[in-house]
Amino acid sequence: MVTRLSNFFLRTLREDPADAEVTSHRLLVRAGYIRRQAPGIFAWLPLGLRVKARLEQIIREEMAAAGAQEVHFPALMPREPYEATGRWEEYGDGIFRLQDRKDADYLLAPTHEEAFTLLVKDLYSSYKDLPLTLYQIQDKYRDEARPRAGLLRGREFTMKDAYSFDYTDAGLDASYMAQRDAYERIFQRLGLEYVIVQADAGAMGGSRSEEFLHPTAVGEDTFVRSAGGYAANVEAFETIVPAAVEYDADDAPVIFDSPDTPTIETLVAHSNAVLDGEYTASDTLKNVVLALTHLDGTREIVIVGVPGDRDIDDKRVEVAFAPAEVEPATDADFAKHPLLVKGYIGPWTEQGQLLGEESATGIRYFLDPRVVDGTSWITGANIDQKHAHSVVAGRDFGADGYIEVASVREGDPAPDGSGPVTLARGMEIGHVFQLGRKYADALGLQVLDENGKLVTVTMGSYGIGVTRILAIIAELNSDDKGLVWPASVAPFDVQVVATGKDSTAFELGAQLSADLEAAGFDVLYDDRPKVSPGVKFKDAELVGVPKIIIVGRGAADGEVELWDRRSGDREVVPASEAVARLTAQR
Amino acid sequence: MVTRLSNFFLRTLREDPADAEVTSHRLLVRAGYIRRQAPGIFAWLPLGLRVKARLEQIIREEMAAAGAQEVHFPALMPREPYEATGRWEEYGDGIFRLQDRKDADYLLAPTHEEAFTLLVKDLYSSYKDLPLTLYQIQDKYRDEARPRAGLLRGREFTMKDAYSFDYTDAGLDASYMAQRDAYERIFQRLGLEYVIVQADAGAMGGSRSEEFLHPTAVGEDTFVRSAGGYAANVEAFETIVPAAVEYDADDAPVIFDSPDTPTIETLVAHSNAVLDGEYTASDTLKNVVLALTHLDGTREIVIVGVPGDRDIDDKRVEVAFAPAEVEPATDADFAKHPLLVKGYIGPWTEQGQLLGEESATGIRYFLDPRVVDGTSWITGANIDQKHAHSVVAGRDFGADGYIEVASVREGDPAPDGSGPVTLARGMEIGHVFQLGRKYADALGLQVLDENGKLVTVTMGSYGIGVTRILAIIAELNSDDKGLVWPASVAPFDVQVVATGKDSTAFELGAQLSADLEAAGFDVLYDDRPKVSPGVKFKDAELVGVPKIIIVGRGAADGEVELWDRRSGDREVVPASEAVARLTAQR
Incomplete structure (x- = not known):
């Protein structure tokens, strides 16, 4: 079904929202993708929901290819499991807590390590059941002190979180690499440049921990890298310890x-x-x-x-x-x-x-x-x-x-001997992490191994912020006129814009839209009557559908204009060739 | 991709859950579809998520056919809009309330009338923008006093809620009928018998209100109907008022x-x-x-x-x-x-x-x-x-x-003159409802009409409990052996069961599964080694995939058994014909 702009729920705004600090926030609101409900809490309008659904579909495909299976946990979770691992307290002010009518304590889950651990404990008991990787795409909650930057740091946000279960360290390594590889494929499909950096495993108690950072000068994280291939965020950087020096025991300060x-x-x-x-x-x-x-x-x-x-x-x-x-x-x-x-x-x-x-x-x-x-x-x-x-x-x-708390400087030697490091900034877009046995220990998740002996399960945790990545893609794919979606997650594949007062243009626009739809394109047809071509073009540029077809004066001669939103190139072609041209560019 | 049971996240249970009061709860837990996290709060396992996704897809298709557009609001909503309409107080203990770190009040939304009203107020201003119907499929929250019956009355549940916006009463009637018709199509596609009954519009302040009830003796709602076509729930039944009687003014008690x-x-x-x-x-x-x-x-x-x-x-x-x-x-x-x-x-x-x-x-x-x-x-x-x-x-x-508070009895005359009523019981599966101008009045949603005059918008509200309907379908489609899904929402179209110790059966099972997948079927292949045929058949009956193919001893002779889960009929057919037979039954 072709979506007609004349009755599509969309109203673009000429003014930037007053509270918008970053480009993605500004443009996603102005172009009618999202709408603020409270600090860090947004509603998704039809355009935004379409982009989100396509992004989630890419993640689902790569999770399935990596052998991960989808489940879905509630956002409202009881206190007890989080109490058992100490996280109920550890989160401090960072989570939303509430009580039900019987005064039982609940939280709005920020992540679900405990729940996944308990689920597997409930249902599985043998090494034969493993390895297992489960994931969900789910709305999560954090009571950020300063929710800001639109979707980049929200209080209600969508995450893909996956958890792997193995009974050997080698198994964990394999499950970890499967998720890590899936992340690489996801970011490649999204056209999102990334650097994999060592991250601090610290408080979570695990061993291996890496972050996917998108390198950008406006990133909120600092990372270091060497020409020899070392990369780590500053929290994880390890200083090379110099050798001890001889000293005169009898001397004094x-x-x-x-x-x-x-x-x-x-x-x-x-x-x-x-x-x-x-x-x-x-x-x-x-x-x-x-x-x-x-x-x-x-x-x-x-x-x-x-x-x-x-x-x-x-x-x-x-x-x-x-x-x-x-x-x-x-x-x-x-x-x-x-x-x-x-x-x-x-x-x-x-x-x-x-x-x-x-x-x-x-x-x-x-x-x-x-x-x-x-x-x-x-x-x-x-x-x-x-x-x-x-x-x-x-x-x-x-x-x-x-302890490692001193600042890291350009020129400090990388701990792996790969040379001096340089500093750069990035935005976190994913995190893969070996939890090890911390949660399984705390919650008693054990299975019988090949010898009939109970062994504690070792876990990994793998997160991608769906709404955060959507904002980063919007941030990266924009210009002074508006958004410029990559084809992989665009809300529509093609926008057909009929202009003028001549019904021929509107008839041809409708026909072209139907033909494109039949050829498998998702089409937004700007059929609004009495809206000037200038306004229609401005809206198209703001909304950012990657391919635009203008059906205007040339319609009478069977000609339309192909307009590439990213390059800005426009080309007049016979209407009869338009579908084939776009199909060829796929 | 064929789903293989040997590594599918599923563990069927032999025992009923201790807290299960109804069949759907009992079977959905035992067959590995859902798992309780807290009273009235469930996690969705892979099987359950598949059924839910198919159900949601049917709803989405019919919403689109009715011209409704999908959006998505947050579950965590600020107090203010609910305060403006009085619902913050009206809900009493029935909703979850919480505060953020700055002591601002929030709730977990039970419905979103206010938010939709404010969204349309923000973006639309003219009668030309209307009619408009928006909907979402979203997780909602109610702090039920006695969460029970599994998904039938949960505290976190998924709902499709739609809201229509018109500027004339006739427009509201048309929007209302479009949703009402869509509901009829949805229930027909789900094979779910329904009665449309008049419901009380009362507290919500609207005019027309109808409920879709599934008639069943175990339903929690009582409704009345006459042979002449009248149907109403007991709350909405109106007594025919007898004529006044003459009396002697001078007499006394x-x-x-x-x-x-x-x-x-x-x-x-x-x-x-x-x-x-x-x-x-x-x-x-x-x-x-x-x-x-x-x-x-x-x-x-x-x-x-x-x-x-x-x-x-x-x-x-x-x-x-x-x-x-x-x-x-x-x-x-x-x-x-x-x-x-x-x-x-x-x-x-x-x-x-x-x-x-x-x-x-x-x-x-x-x-x-x-x-x-x-x-x-x-x-x-x-x-x-x-x-x-x-x-x-x-x-x-x-x-x-x-006031109408007296009990309604069999034989009471229907208010429309269509004869005496009988009483029956049913479960609510949908609600269509004319809100009128209550919310638009409270929140100031007005548009300019054809004459440039500000008029208050009139609204409708239309709800289907997605997870509730899923439970009702499970409840209706079950027998003493387990679930029997209708094809429209089954987690898989076909389950192939390979049995025995002969590798021929497993090879043929894998081949058949691949052939079915290629023919467009969603296939679950029970390839578990060393599991007895009896256990496999019991699991298949419990899980309830409607079509089962048994690949066992006959495999060596190229024969398999088609097993219809609902009728219980089994038939031996050549393996080469199996795909064609199932295709013909579609």
């Missing part, structure tokens, strides 16, 4: 006056003025005081020591201390810890108490991996207006642990 | 002793013993004291007078007083109203105060329409152990209104 040097810059300048030597920021040890808020609400002060030429990276520090929340220590925190002299903090106190290694201060002290034993530093003396030099790691101070 | 006659039965026996005449229950006026709880929480006592041979019907009384909640008055209520003598209540008090017509008692008094002026009744005297006779309506008491 020297405290010196350093008035008004609360910053690394002033400290370096002062040191070069009063000490013997030429120092740079990398010779200083910067000690950053952080306040962690743990899940149980307790607040803990920790100190992190990093070379003075590096900053603390927000994302790396967030991952390092997850699920605790991290913020810089406040004046109130300093007031409670008089040992900590703001601007002059060192790894050990005036009283001779070392920080770290379960020191008497009770404050945990962490170090950047570069601060290996034997390295000598200029650092705070924990006395106002005083620093110390010749402070040697391993001799004068230790650590409660080494 | 006579109070008489009636010890121990708190029931109609004892009253009639006593009256026949002490009064001159032969009385039946229909000569008595039964006065029922009810307690209403209004939306604002206030409690109001009201009295309803009905002929003594009728009861108060729960559903009719619920509709009559909606949105207030109704329950019988409690002892505490009687204690607060000493004028009301339990078991001896009359329409007027000993003090000569009439109930009704804004009487001095402050208690509203309602009457059944049969209690017309001039009718004479035996009724309570509002004095313990005393009744009165010759109490005449219109002379001795009035009413604050006439």
